[in-house]
Amino acid sequence: MAITVVGSVAFDSIETPSGRRERCLGGAATYFSLAASYFTEVRVIAVVGEDFGKRQEAVFQARGIDTRGVEHTAGKSFFWEGSYLENLNEAKTHNTELNVFAAFEPKIPEIYRDSEFLFLANIDPVLQRRVREAMPDVRLVAGDTMNYWIKDHRPALLEVLKGLDVLLINDTETKMLAGNNNLVQAARAVLAMGPRTLVVKHGEYGATAFFSNHSFASKGEGAEPHPFRAPALPLDEVVDPTGAGDSFAGGFFGYLASAPELTPAAFRRAMFYGSVMGSFAVERFGTERLQQLSRKEIDDRFSLFRELTHLD
């Protein structure tokens, strides 16, 4: 089943202990699409400037990603500059230029409208909501957000959360959103805001899913369903952590969209595929690694993740 994703397509200048890259292709929608493209059909809604040319377009084309919803306008694309010199788990932002993104008005191509899965990447919740409302018939909606929207755009964000099947955020964002420093209590509070499932990403420690009683993914029948934890791969070298969370989301949602049925078992496998795609993303700068994977490499790593966590 096809996924429509709305989010940023951008250029990133990145410095990590492994080196530096100038203006590589980035943005949440880019990482998400590439990761999801190994599982299902992906359609992107974004805006880019005149600096987005054939070379960038070719990255999407090579993976069969539909970019008819990527609007080209006058000006420059969204640009981010950051480093991870002291801490690979947290980017230090040196510069953010919204450029054409500042006036982004998502337009949904008619041909995208039969998408059954919708992913609202990390953008202004007002825009997330507008896209959500323009696609009322989707089967499953997942979304991401970040500290900036949680702190300063809370009312708009709370409206978005009401309509989400799955929210994917990290530990800090979960605790900030709930105003509670205990992860389990914070997760419970976030679920009460609307999402039926909350996936909390822990970076190098994997991710934990928390379920409400209304989640298709919950196996539990008690008062409160048990969570589910997917590991991350202990890696020799993290070359560039940029996009790991978006790649997790792409692997996760891409697998779900490809699953014959939305069951707790499919959800668990989706969590593992999320971790798998996140682990590939950080092995090279930018989207390099995500551009040239094979399904066999992905499934071999999935087996490794099983081996890494299963008793037998």
Add this chain to the structure above:
Amino acid sequence: MAITVVGSVAFDSIETPSGRRERCLGGAATYFSLAASYFTEVRVIAVVGEDFGKRQEAVFQARGIDTRGVEHTAGKSFFWEGSYLENLNEAKTHNTELNVFAAFEPKIPEIYRDSEFLFLANIDPVLQRRVREAMPDVRLVAGDTMNYWIKDHRPALLEVLKGLDVLLINDTETKMLAGNNNLVQAARAVLAMGPRTLVVKHGEYGATAFFSNHSFASKGEGAEPHPFRAPALPLDEVVDPTGAGDSFAGGFFGYLASAPELTPAAFRRAMFYGSVMGSFAVERFGTERLQQLSRKEIDDRFSLFRELTHLD
């Protein structure tokens, strides 16, 4: 099979967001013994002062722990005072009084000498080595250490590491010991120092085992065996994190000592039982929770951990 453990038996005054307790029974050997006592016979080597009386002794007796190796001397027992007010993952030490522990000379009762398992809890590596050498015939030796010994007693510690089957330490200690900030590279460096298996404890994120090619626990046959990751239970409330790592070690080593054979499968279950005992320990102050568990509660939580991590 019986385990002999050498380490501290102490009094702790602890403050956490959940409250404060004065002079509760603590010490690494105490937490370890209680946790291991649900799986196998445990024998303790330690030293206590005149403040260690019938009430404390009864805690060990109730769990059938052999305390004939606990020496009673004039003076006061080891005392630690700490708090976790800002960060539940890291204790802030307010006071440490070694007291009778300062002159501790471990004496191994004759009746302990047929123990097949030996655990060297976090004490001066010179003493760890002495006990290790006095029990040359044990089948499996595991040990713990801490930043203080890593920083200021490195040569003595390196001697201990050479003789260990399993070293259990946390992320920070692993990176400090190896002088490397990447966990996988650090683990490789630590394994090269001697331990055949390294268990790195991640607090609320569980623990990861790394194996050398000489580890009984390794399933891999390639150049470098794959690691194994056990989860921690996402908890509603962490009342008191004191002793979580020692309880992990007790559950882990206790289960191993009770296993019919030392196989990779037994090792994996041992990692899960370690996490299980750690998760119980933090639910109440001090050793309260570890004093009154049933094997059924333990096995139910083991099943929950499987549910939390397994695809099917």
